[in-house]
Amino acid sequence: LMDFLMSKVETAVTPVSLRPASKKMSKESLERTKQHHKRILAVAGMIVIISSGYLLSHEFLNKHDLRIGSKDATESVIIGNMLSDLIEAKTDLKIERKLALGGTMIAFEALRSGEIDLYPEYTGTGYSTILKNKLRPGFTPDEMYTLVKQQMRDTHQIELLESFGFNNTYVLAVTQATAAKYHLKTMTDLTRVSHNLRFGCSPEFAARDDGLPGIEKTYGMTFKSVNNFSGTLMYTAITSDNVDVITAFSTDGLLQKYDLVLLEDDKNFFPPYYMLPFVNGKTNAEYPEIAQALSVLSSAIDDATMQKLNYEVVEKGRDRAEVARTFLLERGLVKPEDFKN
Incomplete structure (x- = not known):
């Protein structure tokens, strides 16, 4: 629309003497053309006003109360x-x-x-x-x-x-077989046999006070070995018998996939999340x-x-x-x- 209007304006302001011969107009034709241009500009103005009104009303109607x-x-x-x-x-x-x-x-x-x-x-x-x-x-x-x-x-x-x-806090998880073999339900139960078991966790968890060092201090447990993994590799490690205990988050979807047993933090070591x-x-x-x-x-x-x-x-x-x-x-x-x- 704007291209069309600009072309019309350009034509309107070009002196007749400078137009191609085929476009030179009589006085009457020129007057009719001016009136035509006025009508075009009037219609264009109405379109702009209506469009602006629509956009403003559309914005108002779609205003959000909450984000x-x-x-x-x-x-x-x-x-x-x-x-x-x-x-x-x-x-x-x-x-x-x-x-x-x-x-x-x-x-x-x-x-x-x-x-x-x-x-x-x-x-x-x-x-x-x-x-x-x-x-x-x-x-x-x-x-x-x-x-x-x-x-x-x-x-x-x-x-x-x-x-x-x-x-969604940290938990320690074991397989069904390990839980049954050692009668594990709580982290206190795990303390009795931790020296026989291999532990898997992230490097960060192994070093944090609210991770492995804190567990060892609070529960008095010591694992046979500590192996570092990240993300889903811990689940692969425990299901392929490379470790016996892993850390997880209590709402991880993969806990259901691998049917692991979550040991109760009976001393409330991990903070509530x-x-x-x-x-x-x-x-x-x-x-x-x-x-x-x-x-x-x-x-x-x-x-x-x-x-x-x-x-x-x-x-x-x-x-x-x-x-x-x-x-x-x-x-x-x-x-x-x-x-x-």
């Missing part, structure tokens, strides 16, 4: 989609999903600065990584929650809602319906359930948003008619 974020881990994105679906289904608020932002501090700074309004985070991560508290054994989940909630409110004006119920919504304080005050909408997820997901949801994505390749919505539908927390798109 929900997440870190980039599979688990965080699944839960971020659940939070978005629930708020959309149970309130009139419009949601913009800003998921998989990156690591902890990227997501938290986005929340603190108001770039997002809420995101799912772990109590243990809030305690140590964000608030810079020193980890210590013996924290109960309630103690950790109360402390982090108060410090987040006082220091960053961030509110914590209720926990979803699963605890319960996931829950971290909400910008201003947002929480302005929209109290958020907490009400999300309350149906309170203690609704245990470790085994989160393992399964992660497994659906990591091993079966399902879309994370689909896995999240399917869970909500199967639990009856939302209805198909709640979603119009």
Whole structure:
């Protein structure tokens, strides 16, 4: 349209004497042409006004009330989609999903600065990584929650809602055969026989105070050997009989795939890492319906359930948003008619 208009303007302002002979016009023709150009410009002006009005109204109609974020881990994105679906289904608020932002501090700074309004985070991560508290054994989940909630409110004006119920903390895992052979249910049980067993963990875990050195000190256990692996290689190592005990996260999807036994941390050495919504304080005050909408997820997901949801994505390749919505539908927390798109 602009090309067309410019060509017409160019023609209109070119003196008749400079136009090609075939385009020289009589006085009457020139007047008609000027009137024609005026009509074209008038129509163009109307088009611009209408288009601008449409764009502004479109922007207004599609304005989002809340921006929900997440870190980039599979688990965080699944839960971020659940939070978005629930708020959309149970309130009139419009949601913009800003998921998989990156690591902890990227997501938290986005929340603190108001770039997002809420995101799912772990109590243990809030305690140590964000608030810079020193980890210590013996924290109960309630103690950790109360402390982090108060410090987040006082220091960053961030509110914590209720926990979803699963605890994605470190665990020690063994095969079913090893558990049966040595009668292992707890980490204290493992202490009795650890000198006969080979241990697999990441290099980082082997050196951290809240890793292997801390376990050895708290439980008094010593392994026959310590072998370093990363990621899924630990699962390969234990299933191929290269090690007897490995570290894992309690909601890893691969735990279900390999049917490993998780040993209870009966001395509460590992800090609790319960996931829950971290909400910008201003947002929480302005929209109290958020907490009400999300309350149906309170203690609704245990470790085994989160393992399964992660497994659906990591091993079966399902879309994370689909896995999240399917869970909500199967639990009856939302209805198909709640979603119009």
